[in-house]
Amino acid sequence: xxxxxxxxxxxxxxxxxxxxxxxxxxxxxxxxxxxxxxxxxxxxxxxxxxxxxxxxxxxxxxxxxxxxxxxxxxxxxxxxxxxxxxxxxxxxxxxxxxxxxxxxxxxxxxxxxxxxxxxxxxxxxxxxxxxxxxxxxxxxxxxxxxxxxxxxxxxxxxxxxxxxxxxxxxxxxxxxxxxxxxxxxxxxxxxxxxxxxxxxxxxxxxxxxxxxxxxxxxxxxxxxxx
Numbered sequence: 146x147x148x149x150x151x152x153x154x155x156x157x158x159x160x161x162x163x164x165x166x167x168x169x170x171x172x173x174x175x176x177x178x179x180x181x182x183x184x185x186x187x188x189x190x191x192x193x194x195x196x197x198x199x200x201x202x203x204x205x206x207x208x209x210x211x212x213x214x215x216x217x218x219x220x221x222x223x224x225x226x227x228x229x230x231x232x233x234x235x236x237x238x239x240x241x242x243x244x245x246x247x248x249x250x251x252x253x254x255x256x257x258x259x260x261x262x263x264x265x266x267x268x269x270x271x272x273x274x275x276x277x278x279x280x281x282x283x284x285x286x287x288x289x290x291x292x293x294x295x296x297x298x299x300x301x302x303x304x305x306x307x308x309x310x311x312x313x314x315x316x317x318x319x320x321x322x323x324x325x326x327x328x329x330x331x332x333x334x335x336x337x338x339x340x341x342x343x344x345x346x347x348x349x350x351x352x353x354x355x356x357x358x359x360x361x362x363x364x365x366x367x368x369x370x371x
Contacts, residue, residue, distance in 0.1 A: 274296070
């Protein structure tokens with residue numbers, strides 16, 4: 146934050162971000178009244194995290210696929226419909242940096258902790274299937290919209306909690322915190338055990354209705370219910 150102070154420049158802990166993106170769109174008219182639109186986007190990102198304290202921040206790998214197909218049809222000058230099918234996948238992998246000591250070391254509020262949070266490592270994939278439709282009709286000064294959106298979400302992966310272990314140091318055994326660190330005598334040790342694989346499912350249906358009313362040349366009202 147050199148905007149705050151010119152000395153506030155961290156040159157000892159660089160962060161490298163490798164970000165690749167690709168996308169494509171195909172907009173195809175079938176007949177005079179129909180149109181198909183295909184969209185696809187891909188994002189690949191690798192983050193070699195900065196480390197103010199060795200091993201504190203995890204490295205991250207993220208992949209995102211986003212695909213959608215939309216069919217639009219104009220039935221007459223006042224009526225049109227849209228239907229879409231989409232798929233989105235986000236996978237995230239968080240791993241301790243190579244400078245990490247393994248377990249997490251906690252010193253209360255006296256010293257900065259060492260190591261990433263206890264939920265690392267993490268390997269998670271989220272899939273979202275989405276279906277949507279909309280009917281739009283114009284009648285006089287009113288434009289009516291009626292539609293739905295149905296989403297199905299899946300989350301799978303590996304998500305531990307303190308499975309790397311955690312050492313907590315404090316003032317105990319007749320010694321100060323620093324003395325216990327030098328002696329290698331923690332006051333508490335945590336270690337998570339058990340199955341760390343996760344699988345969640347959720348369904349979200351949505352329905353909506355709306356009216357755009359041009360009450361006058363200077364006043365337009367939008368009324369909706371979801």
